[in-house]
Amino acid sequence: MTDADRSRLAEELTAVVGQLGRRMRAASPQGxxxxxxxxxxxxLMEGPATTAALARAEHVRPQSMRATLAALEEQDLIVRSPDPADGRQVVCALSDTGVRRLASLREAKRTWLTETVEAVLTPGEQETLAEAVTLLRRLVES
Incomplete structure (x- = not known):
């Protein structure tokens, strides 16, 4: 494979992964x-975090993350509590409602993808896709 072929492959993979993500989001009841x-x-599914930590993780300003968290709290998807290690900080965590909403979103995506793979791909293509997932995982973990 030439450098141009690898570059084209990278562009196509980027586009397809983005399209797949959008299709999966469209299939979920996002509300x-x-x-x-x-x-x-x-x-927050990974565990409680401060506003500052969430802002750093997403490369946004703390003010922007505070607005995002306020909207989530208004929908009862998160709860805030004082940081046990530093009372000046506030820690955010998923509420029970938030856990259920995330599970619902993920299940809808998984259901759509499972049904689409079964409907569109032949059994042989499904095996090829399984092999591709292994390769993609290696790329992510490198």
Whole structure:
């Protein structure tokens, strides 16, 4: 494969992965959640975090993250509490409602993808896709 072929492959892969992500998001019952709200909830799925830590993780200003978190709190998707290590800080965590909403979003995406793979791809193509997932995982982990 030439350098030009690898470059074209990288461009096509970037485009297809983006399109797949958009299709999966469209298949999920997002309700009033914005992209930034979904991303913040995803980070909080990993565990509680401060506003500053979430802002750093997403490369946004703390003021922007505070607005995102306020909207999530208004929907009862997160709870805030004092940081046990530093009382001046506030820690955000998923509420029970937030956990359920995230699970619902993820299940809708998984269901759409499972059904689409089964409907569109032959059994042989499904095996090829499984092999491609292994290769993509290696790229992500490198």
């Amino acid at each position: 009033a959640l914005t992209a930034s709200q979904r991303i913040a909830l995803g980070h």
